[in-house]
Amino acid sequence: MFLDNISKDTKVIYEKSYPLFLEGGKDAVLLIHGYTGTPHDMYYLGQRLNESGFTVCIPRLPGHGTNSIDFLNSNWKDWLRRVVDSYIELNSKYENVYISGLSMGGVLTLLLSAQFNPKKIALAAPALEAKDWRLKLTPVIKLFVKKLNRRKRINYEEEELNKLAREYWDYDWPPKAADLYKLQRLAKRRLNRIKSNTLIIVSKKDGAVPLSVADTIKNNISSKVIKTIVLEKSPHVVVNDIEKEKVADEIIKFFKGNE
Incomplete structure (x- = not known):
């Protein structure tokens, strides 16, 4: 059964991989991390939003931040259900609930917006499209291969990372x-249902998501207010890298504005 595939020793690896909830004002922001990421990617943005008066919720997607076996035993339904529940809980308590997602979190944000129609959403490097052409082949590749070694490995200063x-x-x-x-x-089929005021942030240095994703979203959603920010220097994790201050500034301004 499902539980048999989860080790008794499974733990959250990194203290910043824990979900984060910061109580603030009457308006809340749901922040959604990306594929293989953890809440720590969203901590800086979350803290900035909270300092600006927002209540902030950053859930941990199932299978993320623990171990690869746990990851393999999670799936898209688990990830989507987690953010659906988080949105419903916030929307039951706070006057407005805005949503911002990074990468796959941006895709989940689009799906939530199509279903629940929040007033505003902010998409950070939304992975609705990918530069890696192999992604379209994965429904077949997965039948034969569970994991592939990457040639380039990065070493971090923090051992938990x-x-x-x-x-x-x-x-x-x-x-x-x-x-x-x-x-x-799923998200592409529902783009025309999205009416939320939308901020799209993309970067010229993003190695994972093409700039063209901004046009794909703009040309297919039904929102009356759509704003695009193009960064010059940031790699993929735009909310937690070289231009994170600018990203946070733009999202705060958008959520606090009169759009």
């Missing part, structure tokens, strides 16, 4: 990439 890298980032995961591809297809 190295542990996460050894569990997640040193490999490609065809079965889970196929789940991401499934979410992309």
Whole structure:
């Protein structure tokens, strides 16, 4: 059964991988991390939003931040259900609930917006499209291969991040990439249902998501207010890298504005 595939020793690896909830004002922001990421990617943005008066919720997606076996035993339905529940809980208590997602979190944000119609959403490097052409092949590749070694391995100053890298980032995961591809297809079919005021942030230096994703979203959603920010220097994790201050400033301004 499902529980048999989860080790008794499973733990959250990194203290910043824990979900984060910061009580603030009457308006709340749901922040959604990306594929193989953890809440720590969203901590800086969350703290900035909270300092600006927002209540902030950053859930941990199932299978993320623990270990690769746990990751392989999670799927797109688990990830989507977690953010649906988080949105419903916030929307039951706070006057407005805005949503911002990074990468796959941006795809989940689009799906939530199509269903619940929040007033505003902010998409950070939304992985509705990918530069890696192999993603479209993963529904077939996953039948034969569970993981593939990556040629380039990165070493981090913090040992906990190295542990996460050894569990997640040193490999490609065809079965889970196929789940991401499934979410992309679901979101693309629902783009015309989205009416939320939308901020799209993309970067010229993003190695994972093409700039063209901004046009794909703009040309297909039904929102009256759509704003695009193009960064010059940031790699993929735009909310927690070289231009994170600018990203936070733009999202705060958008959520606090009169759009």
